[in-house]
Amino acid sequence: MRGIIISIGNELLNGRTVNGNATEIARFLSQTGTRTIRVETVPDLSSSIITALKGAMKDAEVIIMTGGLGPTHDDMTKGVLAEFFEVPLIFDEAVLRKVAERYEKRALSMPEIVRNQALRPANALPLENQWGTAPGLYIQAENRHIYALPGVPREMRGLMKAHIIPRLRSLGGAAVGQVLNFRTTGISEPLLFETLQPFLKGYPDLETAFLPSLEGVDFRLTLRGENPEILSAEVMKTIGAHVYSREPEGEIAAVLGEMLLARGATLAVAESCSGGLIQDRLTDIPGSSAYFLGGVVAYSNAVKTAELGVAPDLLAKHGAVSEPVARQMAEGVRKRFGSDWGMATTGVAGPGGGSPEKPVGLVFIAVAGPEKNQAQAFRFGDERRPNKVRSAQAAMWMAVRELRQTIVKRA
Numbered sequence: 001m002r003g004i005i006i007s008i009g010n011e012l013l014n015g016r017t018v019n020g021n022a023t024e025i026a027r028f029l030s031q032t033g034t035r036t037i038r039v040e041t042v043p044d045l046s047s048s049i050i051t052a053l054k055g056a057m058k059d060a061e062v063i064i065m066t067g068g069l070g071p072t073h074d075d076m077t078k079g080v081l082a083e084f085f086e087v088p089l090i091f092d093e094a095v096l097r098k099v100a101e102r103y104e105k106r107a108l109s110m111p112e113i114v115r116n117q118a119l120r121p122a123n124a125l126p127l128e129n130q131w132g133t134a135p136g137l138y139i140q141a142e143n144r145h146i147y148a149l150p151g152v153p154r155e156m157r158g159l160m161k162a163h164i165i166p167r168l169r170s171l172g173g174a175a176v177g178q179v180l181n182f183r184t185t186g187i188s189e190p191l192l193f194e195t196l197q198p199f200l201k202g203y204p205d206l207e208t209a210f211l212p213s214l215e216g217v218d219f220r221l222t223l224r225g226e227n228p229e230i231l232s233a234e235v236m237k238t239i240g241a242h243v244y245s246r247e248p249e250g251e252i253a254a255v256l257g258e259m260l261l262a263r264g265a266t267l268a269v270a271e272s273c274s275g276g277l278i279q280d281r282l283t284d285i286p287g288s289s290a291y292f293l294g295g296v297v298a299y300s301n302a303v304k305t306a307e308l309g310v311a312p313d314l315l316a317k318h319g320a321v322s323e324p325v326a327r328q329m330a331e332g333v334r335k336r337f338g339s340d341w342g343m344a345t346t347g348v349a350g351p352g353g354g355s356p357e358k359p360v361g362l363v364f365i366a367v368a369g370p371e372k373n374q375a376q377a378f379r380f381g382d383e384r385r386p387n388k389v390r391s392a393q394a395a396m397w398m399a400v401r402e403l404r405q406t407i408v409k410r411a
Contacts, residue, residue, distance in 0.1 A: 067151035185216030308332030
């Protein structure tokens with residue numbers, strides 16, 4: 001199936017908001033075998049939206065619209081859809097009850113204008129939005145599947161996962177165009193490409209994509225009738241040592257958590273240059289309290305000594321950014337919290353503070369377990385935020401690699 005994404009909003013055209021929704025939607029569509037052939041961004045203007053709809057109805061079977069579903073005067077998507085399909089807007093009492101329940105749960109008074117959220121085109125099926133007050137809409141017309149979603153990324157994402165992906169998959173779109181995902185880390189895009197060359201030469205017509213980010217490189221294959229089991233096995237044989245997830249949105253923090261749970265193990269974290277980012281990502285995972293005990297952001301040397309037991313003479317001899325200090329931080333946080341595993345980061349995040357001996361981007365990471373304390377030096381870049389993100393990712397990847405070597409606890 002072919003897909004077209006129509007993003008609605010003046011804010012997307014004046015540079016104030018980045019259109020990340022379109023990228024995410026295209027990725028979601030690829031999971032269903034739907035090939036995105038066009039992304040259009042239009043202003044909050046009914047004539048522009050109608051023109052985009054007319055073109056999309058000619059060219060694609062799946063149309064995803066985002067934005068303009070709120071209750072205010074500039075939210076015109078529902079009215080435009082009603083006009084386009086020549087149907088009235090109707091008031092849906094069931095939708096209003098759902099919206100009212102959300103306000104009641106938060107002990108808030110519902111403004112009168114919010115009642116507009118219960119309006120919908122007569123030919124549209126409302127899609128329950130558990131993440132906000134604007135329901136999504138689904139219209140089937142002329143063998144086309146039209147979806148209208150809120151522009152709020154979290155709400156769009158939730159509706160795509162809960163409603164649209166299952167519906168499109170039920171149409172059989174994943175039979176051709178099935179996507180295999182391999183999320184890798186700890187290997188650069190050029191080296192990953194080079195490593196995969198023998199495999200890729202054997203499948204010259206295979207559609208591939210290398211998608212680098214601060215956290216690693218996603219490698220994706222779009223199948224055109226090939227056997228997914230055979231291809232998966234070949235890819236994993238080649239780069240499996242660098243793959244941490246096969247899910248398109250698989251998070252390394254979730255993978256680490258699953259491994260700790262499987263082993264009945266616990267973790268504590270000591271962070272300097274990553275500034276608490278590891279702990280933030282770990283606690284983003286529901287149920288992480290079962291294995292993550294706590295952590296310390298030990299930014300100053302005094303805190304490293306007082307809270308983690310790092311020896312002052314060690315700091316004086318090697319400096320805070322050093323392998324011995326990283327090891328003591330990991331072991332110190334492990335002892336402090338009584339965890340099975342301890343993890344630590346210390347480095348020069350930048351953009352200043354570096355030296356010829358310890359340049360910006362130099363980071364030491366240690367992972368201490370019941371039997372050994374592993375440490376490794378990394379050289380990242382010159383920018384502060386990317387260095388923090390890469391440090392957090394590398395630390396969790398080190399922990400995953402260490403846990404892969406431990407025995408899974410059996411009931």
